[in-house]
Amino acid sequence: MKKRDVSKRRIRHRKPVWLLLPLLSLIFALIISFWVVNLYRGINPIFPAVSEETTEVFSNDTQDDDAQADVPWYLTLVNRWNPLPKDYDLELMEIEGGELVDKRIYEPLMEMLDNAKAEKLGPIVVSGYRTQEQQQSFMDEKITSYRKQGYSKSKAKELAEQWVAAVGASEHQLGIAVDINGATYDIYLWLQENSYKYGFIFRYPGDKTEITGVAEEVWHYRYVGVEAATEIHNQGVSLEEYLENLN
Numbered sequence: 001m002k003k004r005d006v007s008k009r010r011i012r013h014r015k016p017v018w019l020l021l022p023l024l025s026l027i028f029a030l031i032i033s034f035w036v037v038n039l040y041r042g043i044n045p046i047f048p049a050v051s052e053e054t055t056e057v058f059s060n061d062t063q064d065d066d067a068q069a070d071v072p073w074y075l076t077l078v079n080r081w082n083p084l085p086k087d088y089d090l091e092l093m094e095i096e097g098g099e100l101v102d103k104r105i106y107e108p109l110m111e112m113l114d115n116a117k118a119e120k121l122g123p124i125v126v127s128g129y130r131t132q133e134q135q136q137s138f139m140d141e142k143i144t145s146y147r148k149q150g151y152s153k154s155k156a157k158e159l160a161e162q163w164v165a166a167v168g169a170s171e172h173q174l175g176i177a178v179d180i181n182g183a184t185y186d187i188y189l190w191l192q193e194n195s196y197k198y199g200f201i202f203r204y205p206g207d208k209t210e211i212t213g214v215a216e217e218v219w220h221y222r223y224v225g226v227e228a229a230t231e232i233h234n235q236g237v238s239l240e241e242y243l244e245n246l247n
């Protein structure tokens with residue numbers, strides 16, 4: 001008697017499970033379609049994109065600048081975690097060679113270049129202000145070149161981002177950063193020793209990559225004013241660390 005009861009109960013319990021099947025497959029289908037839609041939109045919930053913060057930078061290339069409201073224009077922080085402030089104001093001026101810079105850095109920049117010239121270092125500004133569109137096309141070119149070398153789409157993007165700042169994350173869009181070339185490599189040694197006197201800093205040293213988010217760039221100089229530049233030079237800190245200490 002007891003045995004029969006148990007088997008009856010088992011049979012009764014199985015029925016609802018079979019009834020649940022259509023419901024379970026509906027839920028499964030919903031999960032799959034949600035995943036596919038997100039994949040299509042580039043937001044993969046299972047395997048997050050290589051650099052999520054960069055994806056964010058692309059989708060909203062300006063930030064609410066409350067966080068930086070109290071710093072002067074020449075201390076504005078722009079990196080992969082701090083995109084270009086909303087409505088950033090600047091007036092541009094053309095320099096020798098045709099590049100544009102914020103007119104407020106024109107004089108100190110010319111003074112620095114003149115003194116480097118006097119040392120026979122042949123300095124030349126090869127890149128100054130960049131628009132959002134120019135920054136985007138730099139990025140596209142770099143990705144394309146990695147794709148041509150056979151890298152996957154996501155790997156090519158990851159590699160490109162090690163060399164080119166994402167749109168909204170480049171100091172060149174501020175107009176107060178310049179890339180300088182010279183007749184010989186000595187220009188970079190001279191700049192590392194002397195640029196602070198004119199208010200410029202060696203922005204991306206190799207030992208600060210973790211903090212700046214950018215691999216070493218010996219040619220990239222950024223204006224921060226003489227006071228900050230002197231302190232950054234003397235203390236051997238990055239701009240990020242300097243600003244952190246200010247707070």
Ligand SMILES: [Zn+2]
Nearest residue numbers: 177178179220
């Ligand atoms: Zn640069």
